[in-house]
Amino acid sequence: MSAHVPFDRRDLDFLLHEVEGVSALCRHPRFADHSRETFDATLDAAAELAMAKFASHNRASDLSEPHFVDGRVKILPAVKDALDAYAEAGFSALLADAEEGGMQLPYTVALACDAMFAAANVSTAGYALLARGVANLLRAHATPAQCARYRTPILQGRFLGTMCLSEPQAGSSLGDIRTRAEPAGDGHYRLSGAKMWISGGEHDLSDNIIHLVLARLPDAPPGVKGISLFIVPKFRVNDDGTLGARNDVQLAGVNHKLGQRGIVNTFLKFGERGDCFGELVGAPHQGLAQMFHMMNEARIGVGVGAIMLGSAGYRYALQYARERRQGRHPDQKDPASPPVALIEHADVRRMLLQQKARVEGALGLAMHAATLVDAHDQDPDPARRAEAHRLLELLTPVVKAWSADACLEANDLAIQVLGGYGYTREYPVEQCWRDNRLNPIHEGANGIQALDLLGRKAMMDGGAALKALLREIAATAAEAGKVPALAEHALALVRAAGLVARTTGVLGQAMARGEVRLALANASRYLRLVGHVAIAWIWLRQARVASAAAPASAADRDFYAGKLAACRWFFVHELPTIEHDAALLAALDRCALDTPPDVL
């Protein structure tokens, strides 16, 4: 087979320029020095680096996972090479201010770059994304002195970082964390406790590792209101920026994972020797809210990781289906006739269309969510900023959880397209599936995202965010309704949006009556319902652009026709399945709620 490129640069260009019109962001003073040319040059550089340095060791780092030798973690040298090249090319500071040495790019363009790195090698990209998340959180909540000590070296690519939330007994329920922080008397804190599942928790890939750790102060109220945030460096950093003594953070073990094996996952112990130095970030007891800065970003990142693994699998399966010959059409009776390519079979095209509709639909939603981040940060109009924020809050659990579920299923279909070969380690699609299997679990398990969507986001401010989404959907449907080929889809979308509104009303009333457990019992189904409608909306936006486009070449004509075919697939085969979800939700189905734990 010809070289496999796990992402579709043409699709990213389509979403960025033709659907979202990102060049318009250059009207904001922050991006005034940018243009379509600088955006495209950055994307070209990301695409090249992703293929040359990240994709090139994706398989090797799966086969040779990090291991524990004499208290140290050994990692494939290619991982460090890739991260050094990434920093050298300025990607560690994509979003940072020009005066900090950053590229000062819009988040939307940065996310498109992230997408290509994730498609090429989700594990190695994970180190870089964690570090960026730490840098962004510090910018939002740390003091200038803390930023100079810890953020600047991250932007320069010298330090990496982690997020230390989970503990062995507290994953989804962070209110139950037990790590403690005692004032040391000199303005610093001494931490003690254990953190589980910490990605990038120990390695020699960078000069230092900046752990952001959630812990409780001695006077902390119970639950989430008593959590504070601390910077805990692997090596202390002196005032002049040089590295000091090793901090009391011990690697207690390395977890052996199903997938994403290239990024080390650790069990860390803090303060085993009673000397774990930490600096408080911001005010006490604000830790979870501050950490949400990083978690929200990470949730979009996890969604994009899931989508790009879906993309990698889809693109491999597509290429394979074009090249592998097997069988004949049902009406071809001559056994001497040559076998046809797999893609000639309608059932194989079904599996490919389903992958394309999910992957490209979810990528469209993630890119749209990214534009909301830029609008929220840059729009001069406070009302538009507030609206963007509301929509982003609502869509974040959908981008994370819908994409993780749907694109994992896409990887399952990619294996199916390859048949027996797909089930072997000689082909890359099984690794895509294993790598993707993490995404419904981490960064808030999908069940927790569903509770967040229904219990909080859809209900907040009298349902303002959901109403905003439904207004956007209605506007797209009204425009698409004027295009004869899309009119039927536009009507279906209006009906589907009505279903979301009515279902949410029933569930909201149940919650208002105090039947919270009943209303939330099928929250995962609600996320599926809202997710399907959001993706249908995104497909209609893409189809409008595709149907009005003037193709410049035969490849372009195929590209736009492919968009229309995938949109049609989604409206005909996927969207109607929400009727069942909506019916069960509106009936306040009690199956799971009423089944006593003892009978299972």
Ligand SMILES: Cc1cc2nc3c(=O)[nH]c(=O)nc-3n(C[C@H](O)[C@H](O)[C@H](O)COP(=O)(O)OP(=O)(O)OC[C@H]3O[C@@H](n4cnc5c(N)ncnc54)[C@H](O)[C@@H]3O)c2cc1C
């Ligand atoms: C490979 C990997 C990397 C990770 N990286 C990091 C990291 O870098 N930093 C970090 O802090 N953490 C990290 N995590 C931890 C991850 O975020 C947690 O695994 C996740 O939050 C779930 O917590 P848990 O594993 O304890 O599962 P649990 O919380 O025990 O949940 C198990 C299941 O029960 C469900 N459930 C739990 N509570 C409820 C509830 N109240 N209502 C309904 N259903 C519920 C969940 O949806 C889930 O399906 C990582 C995990 C893995 C596997």
